[in-house]
Amino acid sequence: MAKFHHGNLREALLTRASEIIEAGGIEALSLRGMARDLKVSATAPARHFKCRADLLRTLAMMGYDRATNATVAALNDAGDDPVTRLNAMAKAFVDWSLDNRALYTAIFHPDVSRQADEALKRALIDFAALVQTAIGEAQRAGWRQSDDPQVLFHHITALIRGMTANMSDPLYVSVAGRVDRQVVETVIDAMIPIGAGSTDHISPR
Structure with a gap:
């Protein structure tokens, strides 16, 4: 799983999204799920991506x-x-x-x-x-x-x-x-x- 470090959330989201798609397809992808995986707030991904x-x-x-x-x-x-x-x-x-x-x-x-x-x-x-x-x-x-x-x-x-x-x-x-x-x-x-x-x-x- 992608490791999140302060300041690179956008890159971490893209990396984690790629991992999820490879494992379970696009249907398995959600911003809320990635936020949970990366241990950030549920709204944090929205600073970089408005929606899925x-x-x-x-x-x-x-x-x-x-x-x-x-x-x-x-x-x-x-x-x-x-x-x-x-x-x-x-x-x-x-x-x-x-x-x-x-x-x-x-x-x-x-x-x-x-x-x-x-x-x-x-x-x-x-x-x-x-x-x-x-x-x-x-x-x-x-x-x-x-x-x-x-x-x-x-x-x-x-x-x-x-x-x-x-x-x-x-x-x-x-x-x-x-x-x-x-x-x-x-x-x-x-x-x-x-x-x-x-x-x-x-x-x-």
């Missing part, structure tokens, strides 16, 4: 910021080939999602989406634009040039979110078996083959 939705929006914004940093770093480390760079971005997002499950959950939870403010909407737009730009560059390099970029965007985002969900779902794992990261890489490689000008692909249609 405000806390979740903050976690989601943190998530988009860190996911963007992780995917951009992977893209920059992947070299000059646009197809390889797109491949690296997809793998990096799955890796980040699995290593930061609370923030990933906050990003995509329906309660957060329904109450998204303009800043959160802008974060999603900017992240989507990053992926769409990478797709466009890969297509210009010869990858799936005849496919609709918007279809490719939806296919890639569905793929990486689906793989993350499969690896995180205990019921799925109990039935289908554990999905390790090598399997994820193989699945992504099948859709986005490493190498400039690659035209082998799995059709999304």
Whole structure:
């Protein structure tokens, strides 16, 4: 559990919220419960977060910021080939999602989406634009040039979110078996083959 020290209640609340979400999901989260866990007054969290939705929006914004940093770093480390760079971005997002499950959950939870403010909407737009730009560059390099970029965007985002969900779902794992990261890489490689000008692909249609 997060340890609270005078002067860092906001950070302690965010850390404790992440712990609760990882253990029991967003439904288990409450400001009053976190105040009790951190041994502060029931009203103390309100000095930093007006309500539970405000806390979740903050976690989601943190998530988009860190996911963007992780995917951009992977893209920059992947070299000059646009197809390889797109491949690296997809793998990096799955890796980040699995290593930061609370923030990933906050990003995509329906309660957060329904109450998204303009800043959160802008974060999603900017992240989507990053992926769409990478797709466009890969297509210009010869990858799936005849496919609709918007279809490719939806296919890639569905793929990486689906793989993350499969690896995180205990019921799925109990039935289908554990999905390790090598399997994820193989699945992504099948859709986005490493190498400039690659035209082998799995059709999304």
